[in-house]
Amino acid sequence: MSDQEPIAVDGALYIEIQRFLFREAALLDHREYGAWLALTTEDIQYCVTAAVSRDAGANAVDYSIIDENLVGLKSRIDQISNPRLTRAENPPSMTRRVVSNIEAYHSKVPSEFSATSYLLAYRSRPSAPKGGFYVAERQDLLRKSGSDWRLARRSVRLDHIMLFDGALSTLL
Amino acid sequence: MAVRSSASENNGWVDVRRGLVSRDVFVSDEIFRLEMERIFDRTWVFLAHETEIPAAGDFVSRSLGSAPVIVVRDSDDTIHVLLNSCRHRGATVCRPDSGNVRNFVCPYHGWTYERSGRLMTTTFDRHLPKDFVLSEHGLVHVPRVEVHKGLIFGSWNANVVPLSEYLGEIAWYIDPFLSRSPQGMEVLAPPHRWRAKSNWKVGALNFVGDSQHILTTHVGPLTLDPVRAARAGFATAAENSFQVVTDRGHGCTLTYLAPGLPEEAYQTHPPDLEPLYSKVLQADQRQLLNRLRVIVGTIFPNLSFIETQVGPAQKAVIVRQWRPISGTEMEILSWVLAEKEAPAEYKTTVLRNGFHNFGVAGVFEQDDLELWASATYASNNAIAKQFPYSFHTALPYIDAPEKDHKWPGRAFKPADTEVAQLEFMRQWDRCMKSAP
Numbered sequence: 001m002s003d004q005e006p007i008a009v010d011g012a013l014y015i016e017i018q019r020f021l022f023r024e025a026a027l028l029d030h031r032e033y034g035a036w037l038a039l040t041t042e043d044i045q046y047c048v049t050a051a052v053s054r055d056a057g058a059n060a061v062d063y064s065i066i067d068e069n070l071v072g073l074k075s076r077i078d079q080i081s082n083p084r085l086t087r088a089e090n091p092p093s094m095t096r097r098v099v100s101n102i103e104a105y106h107s108k109v110p111s112e113f114s115a116t117s118y119l120l121a122y123r124s125r126p127s128a129p130k131g132g133f134y135v136a137e138r139q140d141l142l143r144k145s146g147s148d149w150r151l152a153r154r155s156v157r158l159d160h161i162m163l164f165d166g167a168l169s170t171l172l
Numbered sequence: 173m174a175v176r177s178s179a180s181e182n183n184g185w186v187d188v189r190r191g192l193v194s195r196d197v198f199v200s201d202e203i204f205r206l207e208m209e210r211i212f213d214r215t216w217v218f219l220a221h222e223t224e225i226p227a228a229g230d231f232v233s234r235s236l237g238s239a240p241v242i243v244v245r246d247s248d249d250t251i252h253v254l255l256n257s258c259r260h261r262g263a264t265v266c267r268p269d270s271g272n273v274r275n276f277v278c279p280y281h282g283w284t285y286e287r288s289g290r291l292m293t294t295t296f297d298r299h300l301p302k303d304f305v306l307s308e309h310g311l312v313h314v315p316r317v318e319v320h321k322g323l324i325f326g327s328w329n330a331n332v333v334p335l336s337e338y339l340g341e342i343a344w345y346i347d348p349f350l351s352r353s354p355q356g357m358e359v360l361a362p363p364h365r366w367r368a369k370s371n372w373k374v375g376a377l378n379f380v381g382d383s384q385h386i387l388t389t390h391v392g393p394l395t396l397d398p399v400r401a402a403r404a405g406f407a408t409a410a411e412n413s414f415q416v417v418t419d420r421g422h423g424c425t426l427t428y429l430a431p432g433l434p435e436e437a438y439q440t441h442p443p444d445l446e447p448l449y450s451k452v453l454q455a456d457q458r459q460l461l462n463r464l465r466v467i468v469g470t471i472f473p474n475l476s477f478i479e480t481q482v483g484p485a486q487k488a489v490i491v492r493q494w495r496p497i498s499g500t501e502m503e504i505l506s507w508v509l510a511e512k513e514a515p516a517e518y519k520t521t522v523l524r525n526g527f528h529n530f531g532v533a534g535v536f537e538q539d540d541l542e543l544w545a546s547a548t549y550a551s552n553n554a555i556a557k558q559f560p561y562s563f564h565t566a567l568p569y570i571d572a573p574e575k576d577h578k579w580p581g582r583a584f585k586p587a588d589t590e591v592a593q594l595e596f597m598r599q600w601d602r603c604m605k606s607a608p
Contacts, residue, residue, distance in 0.1 A: 048533065052362045053269040061270065063362045066533045067524045075396045079535055085392035088538035127369065127545035162503070163366040166545055167538035 006105035009113060017104045017115055017142060020149040025097040028171055033077040036171075041143060041152040044070050048136075048156040048172060050163075062157070065168065080169055088169035093125040095170055107141075112152070115140045119156065121172055128165040134172055135159040186601035191567045191590070192560040193597050198371040199552040201499040203604075208496070211473050211603045212237035216318075216325040216338050218475040218493055219243050219253060221507060223322060223358040229272040229287060235495060236314055236326050242266045243324060244273070246287045251319070253326045254289040255312035265311065270362065276311065285311050321351035322358075323475075323491075341580035342422035342471060348457045349467060349479045349489050353448035355512035357489060360523040363505040364531040370544035372474055372502040373600070375494035378540065379468050379476035381415045381425035381592030384565070389543060393535040409465055413587035414574065416469075421599025423592035424469025426460070438463055439485045442518060445511055456579060472599055478530065486518070488526030500548050506531050566594035 009017060020039075027036040040046075048066040068076065080089040101118040117138045124131030141153035156172045185194045185203075197203055220232050220243045231244035233256060240256040242265075254276075256264050263280040266273070275292065276285040282295035289311035294300065316327040318335035320343070325335050332338070339346075351357055378385070387394065412428040429437060441449070441461060449458060468478040476492040488508055495503040508526035510519045529536045550556060569589050573582035584591045 050364075050532075053267075055268045055271050058268070058271050061362060063364070064524070065364060065527060065531060068528070072528060075393075076535060078396050079392040082392070085395055086539065087389060087392075088542040125542075127542055127549060163532055166368045166541040167366070168533040169538035169542075 006107075006114070009104040009106060013113075014102075014104055016144075016149065017113060018102050020142065021099050021102060021115065021117055021140075024151065025099050029095050029097055031081065031092060033081045037074060037077055039150055040070065040073070041150045042070060043152060044068075044073060045153050046073050046171075047154065048158065048168070050158045050160060053161055065158075066156075076171070086169075088125075088167060091126055093123050093170055094131075095124075096122045097172075098122075104142075111144050113142045113144070115142055119172055121170070123170060132165050134163075134168070136172060138172070185604070186597045187560070188570070188594060188598050188601075191562065191564040191594060193563060194560050195551045195557045197597075197600075198373060198561070199499050199548060199557075204371075204496055204499040206604060208238050210606065211600070212496070213328045214332065215329065215473065215603070216316075216327050216332060216335055217473070218471070218491075219317075219324045219326050221322055221357075221359045221491070221509070222251075222319060222324060223512075224270070224362075225251070227272065229274060230270075231266060231273060232270045233266055233268065236328060238496075239328075240264065241314060241326070242276070242311075243326075244287050250288070251317055251324055252288050253314035253317050253324075254285075255314070257312070258283050259291065259309045259311065260294070289313050321347055322356050323350060338420060339422070339471065340420060341418040342416070342424070342469070344457065344580045345416055345424050345426075345460070345467070346469065346471065346477065348449075348453055348461055349477060350491075350509075352452050352457075352461070353445060353511045353513050354451050357509040358512045360508045360510055360519055360526075363507045364527060365503065365505050366532045367497065367501060367503050368541050368545060369501055370541070370548045371499060372494040372496040373597075374544045374547065375492070375502065375504065375540075376470045376472075376474050376476060377593045377596060378544075379478065379492065380423040380470035380596050381468070381587070381590070383410060383413075383425060383427065383588035384590070385540075389539050390536055392539060393529065397535075410586055410588050413585075414577075415584045415587050415589070415592045416579075416581040417573075417584065417592050417595040418581040421472035421596050421603075422470065423595060424467060425587050425592060426464060427466045427468075427587060429463050429465045436484070440464055440481065441487055442485050442514065445514060448511065448513055460579075470596065472596065473603075480529065482525035482529060483521060486522055486525065488522045488529070490526055490530045492530070500552060504532075563590045563594045563597070566590040570594060 024039050046068045049062040049064050052061040080086050083090045098120040099117050104113050104115040119136045119138055121134040136156045136158045139155045143150050143152050185197050217236055219234050224232050225245045228245055228247040231242050234241055234243055242254045242256045244252050256266050258265050258278040260281055260283050263278055265276040265278045284292045291306045291310045314326040315330035316332055318325055320335055409428050409430040413426055415425045417423045466480045470476040474494045479487050479489045482488045491507045493505045497503055508523050510522045566589055569584050570591050573584055577583035
């Protein structure tokens with residue numbers, strides 16, 4: 001095993017990371033946005049990207065659709081969580097985030113861990129009652145302080161050539 | 173008692189005199205098919221920005237009307253727009269959304285075309301009859317392709333008027349936002365692209381001039397974003413503002429900053445870039461930029477743009493296309509532009525703040541789309557269709573443009589009426605009724 005190969009997290013630590021990801025998904029599904037935001041770090045970078053369809057031999061071209069620091073993230077949340085300030089999320093979307101295929105790795109910093117996960121986020125709302133899924137692979141950077149875990153970076157790579165039901169107003 | 177009347181003065185679609193537009197216009201698949209024939213196959217339609225295909229061989233896959241096309245730059249810098257369908261058996265010869273090619277090789281049977289669309293070989297040329305002329309079987313060429321300030325337009329109509337004539341008076345208003353520095357604007361990233369369950373005209377109308385929806389639909393971002401002018405400042409700015417309507421249905425709405433704000437609020441564009449504007453713009457066009465809070469507009473039929481403040485002295489120019497998919501669905505493409513000469517850091521910020529507001533996850537976008545989808549859903553039934561949409565607030569003003577307007581086009585005040593929207597529908601109606 002070379003120096004550069006990341007070391008996978010095992011055992012109790014893996015279960016903590018898994019629990020963290022499940023918990024923050026549940027907070028979003030229950031629309032406990034304040035509690036969710038409290039799980040992010042001050043220097044949080046939250047990104048969602050989509051990809052242009054490219055020839056297999058050509059370089060990938062991703063483009064950003066959400067790219068927020070804490071201020072931007074908070075303003076998004078302030079909008080969708082306040083019934084007076086949102087149309088897209090009032091009535092609120094019904095969502096269910098299924099997080100799976102979690103792998104976690106140690107990093108050079110002892111308190112930091114990278115985690116990849118698959119996301120299947122279901123969403124139904126009055127203008128699209130049939131509902132649909134957002135499917136993505138996520139790369140997270142998690143920080144542990146004592147027994148507290150926090151999300152420092154999230155990159156969500158959508159597996160969609162195109163989104164089909166209007167704007168993305170929820171978090172993934 | 174409910175007034176049951178369809179917009180019945182002419183063919184039942186648009187009644188300018190009474191300010192009514194039939195709901196069918198916004199949901200009908202039959203009308204959509206007619207639009208493809210009478211509008212999208214006949215007029216100039218936006219395809220791509222030049223900076224999306226900067227190098228020889230660069231291409232993007234787009235649509236012209238309902239037809240998929242390839243927009244490709246040839247080695248002599250010519251831009252070709254080609255039907256993306258092999259002349260043999262129809263397979264798409266160019267399957268990715270973007271890339272670079274030396275030529276187009278159909279993956280089905282190997283028919284090979286140059287970037288110009290010229291057929292080089294079928295790879296079975298030895299079996300072709302003697303009278304088969306290769307040059308007659310090239311990729312179907314969009315007959316008219318012209319560029320205006322970096323925007324590539326195409327038309328299936330070989331006899332369409334020149335693009336400059338088509339844009340006419342609206343060019344004076346849009347040029348300061350499409351190209352105001354010597355090197356012009358560039359697209360900062362591939363476009364956001366997504367589908368929405370609404371008719372394409374709902375978006376086109378919203379952007380030609382719907383000031384009335386801003387404070388209600390967008391109460392969220394206007395309340396929350398600290399960069400924006402105060403709500404009160406924004407509302408009173410409507411007094412200084414105006415709509416412009418030009419021939420052929422193009423229009424825009426200019427909203428100025430209210431008086432009495434702190435001085436730095438009036439630094440609307442980056443101070444470092446402003447000296448470049450005087451090299452390109454007329455003095456009056458410079459004045460157009462000065463103290464402008466927002467300009468939003470639509471170039472008939474389905475190209476819109478908005479320039480809005482996204483940070484202190486930071487303006488994002490967003491170009492936006494509403495592509496018709498059916499009577500009740502559209503595909504939206506959205507680009508963010510900035511001056512080529514701008515520093516990289518400025519471009520990064522403008523891009524990010526641009527799509528924070530307008531894009532598939534935009535904080536303005538999300539509320540627009542939700543309400544538009546609800547309108548489509550509620551309108552698409554026989555009962556609702558008996559009650560045309562209201563454009564009444566255009567009526568007291570539509571015949572009285574500003575007399576002392578010294579800039580092109582017809583100007584209307586105040587800016588928060590539905591004049592530009594009704595004029596757009598008037599032009600739509602004209603196009604739909606005109607013979608081939």
